[in-house]
Amino acid sequence: MNRSTRRGYGLRLGALVLCLLASTGILADEPTAVVASQGAAVVTLADIDTYVEHIPPVDRAKFFDNSRRVQSLLRNLLLQKQLAKAAVEAGLDRKPEFQAPLGQVTDAGLAKAEIERFRESLPKPDVAQLAKEEYLANREAYASPEVLDVKHILISTGTRGEAEARALADDVREQASKDPSRFDALIESYSEEPGKAQNKGVLHDAGSEEHAPEFAAAARALAKPGDVSPVVESSYGFHVIQLLSKIPAKQQSFEDVRERLEAKMLKDYTERAVHRYTDELRNHPIDANEELVESLRTRYGQPATAPAAAPPAK
Numbered sequence: 001m002n003r004s005t006r007r008g009y010g011l012r013l014g015a016l017v018l019c020l021l022a023s024t025g026i027l028a029d030e031p032t033a034v035v036a037s038q039g040a041a042v043v044t045l046a047d048i049d050t051y052v053e054h055i056p057p058v059d060r061a062k063f064f065d066n067s068r069r070v071q072s073l074l075r076n077l078l079l080q081k082q083l084a085k086a087a088v089e090a091g092l093d094r095k096p097e098f099q100a101p102l103g104q105v106t107d108a109g110l111a112k113a114e115i116e117r118f119r120e121s122l123p124k125p126d127v128a129q130l131a132k133e134e135y136l137a138n139r140e141a142y143a144s145p146e147v148l149d150v151k152h153i154l155i156s157t158g159t160r161g162e163a164e165a166r167a168l169a170d171d172v173r174e175q176a177s178k179d180p181s182r183f184d185a186l187i188e189s190y191s192e193e194p195g196k197a198q199n200k201g202v203l204h205d206a207g208s209e210e211h212a213p214e215f216a217a218a219a220r221a222l223a224k225p226g227d228v229s230p231v232v233e234s235s236y237g238f239h240v241i242q243l244l245s246k247i248p249a250k251q252q253s254f255e256d257v258r259e260r261l262e263a264k265m266l267k268d269y270t271e272r273a274v275h276r277y278t279d280e281l282r283n284h285p286i287d288a289n290e291e292l293v294e295s296l297r298t299r300y301g302q303p304a305t306a307p308a309a310a311p312p313a314k
Contacts, residue, residue, distance in 0.1 A: 030045070031044060031045050031046035031049065032044055032046060033045050033289070033292060034292075035047075035048060035074065035288065035292045035293060035296075036074045036078060036286055036287065036288040036289065036293070037286070037288075038078040038081075038082065038281075038284050038285070038286045038287070039082060039281075040082075040085060041078050041081035041082045042081065043077045043078055043081065045299075047077060048073075048296065051073065051077065052300055057301075060300035060301055061298075061300055061301030061302060061304070062303065062304065063300075064296045064297050064298075064299065064300055064303070065297060065303035065304065070296055074286075074288065075282065075286070078286065079111075079282055080107050080108060080111045081107055082281045083110065083111035083114040083115065083278075083281070084107040084110035084111050084114070086114050087110035087111065087114035088110065090117055092113045092114065092117060093110060095113075115274060115278075118273075118274060118277055119270055119273075119274060122273055124266070125265075125266070127262045127265035127266050127269070128262060130265050131258060131261040131262045131265055132254065134265070135257065135258075135261060139251065142251070142256075142257050143249055143250065143251045143252060144249060144250045144251075144252060145208075146207055146220070146246070146247065146248055147205055147207075147245075147246075147247040148206045148207040148219050148220065148222075148243065148246050148247075149202065149203070149204050149206065149243075149244040150206040150219050150222070150241050150242060150243055151183055151184070151187060151200075151201045151202055151203075151242045151244060152187075152191070152193070152201055152203060152206075152215075152240065152241045152242070153169075153176075153183075153186055153187055153190055153191040153193075153201065153239065153240045154191050154192050154236060154237055154238070154239055155168050155190065155191075155192060155238040155239075155240075156192040156236065156237040157237045157238070159192075165237055166231070166233075166238055168190070168238075169231045169238035169240060170231055172186055172190050172240050173229075173231050173240045176228045176240055176242065177228050180226045180227075180228055180242060183228070183242045184201075186240075187200065187201035192237070202244065206241070207220040212234035212235060212236065214232055214234045215232055215234050215241070218230070218232040218239070218241055219241055219243070222241065222246070223243075223246075224246070225243050225244055225245055225246070226242065226243065227242070227243045228240065228242050229241040229242075
């Protein structure tokens with residue numbers, strides 16, 4: 001065998017070895033190695049390396065130590081690739097607004113553009129009748145609730161017995177009933193509410209669920225500004241309440257809410273259509289290289305927890 005023949009044989013043998021190495025997975029960590037595919041979309045190690053750049057180095061090993069998180073990442077990248085492909089087919093990659101600063105079109109940018117293109121392509125339904133039907137079926141949902149603003153005096157049971165606190169609250173209530181105009185002075189002298197210095201005893205929307213139920217019920221029972229409640233007991237202690245203002249509940253007319261309802265109907269319709277579109281792409285069969293997927297667990301650092309050891313042979 002002359003030198004030329006030996007050189008040609010060596011080149012062929014080298015190529016054969018490379019093929020064998022690739023087929024056995026020894027070159028599986030090449031950036032172009034395909035981790036998963038779905039339809040015409042493929043996710044390579046390079047794609048995952050690019051994604052990992054957005055994860056702080058100290059968190060990378062922990063991220064890939066969670067198999068569900070890895071599966072979710074692969075599904076999301078595959079969906080992004082499919083949407084990007086659809087965007088290219090629609091010519092969106094040639095639009096300047098979808099170009100990255102370095103002139104490279106990103107899959108994320110194209111995927112977002114494709115979703116927006118799909119939204120804009122949807123036929124606009126006539127939502128006027130649907131909005132009317134929604135209003136008639138749920139009129140109570142379109143009523144403005146009653147709004148109450150009050151002042152109150154809190155006599156706490158934290159520093160005295162219940163009987164003593166009740167007696168003091170009764171006395172304060174009697175003073176307030178005799179001269180409601182002195183309520184601010186009584187707040188200053190007697191109230192033990194922690195926020196008194198800031199709110200001067202004023203509570204807004206006092207009939208709402210934000211407040212103790214006993215307190216809210218007593219506030220709702222007051223009829224006109226200046227009225228003073230009986231002593232009310234709650235988990236905070238004893239209260240005396242004075243009504244500042246009361247705006248009654250009001251049923252909004254259809255015209256009051258029509259524009260808002262129609263906008264919501266249109267938004268809901270659009271989002272349902274987008275979900276159907278992306279779900280259809282997500283539901284295409286996925287072909288994953290299990291060895292490469294498993295290799296991600298240690299590609300970006302050693303995980304804190306090692307895989308469970310195999311049981312000892314019997």
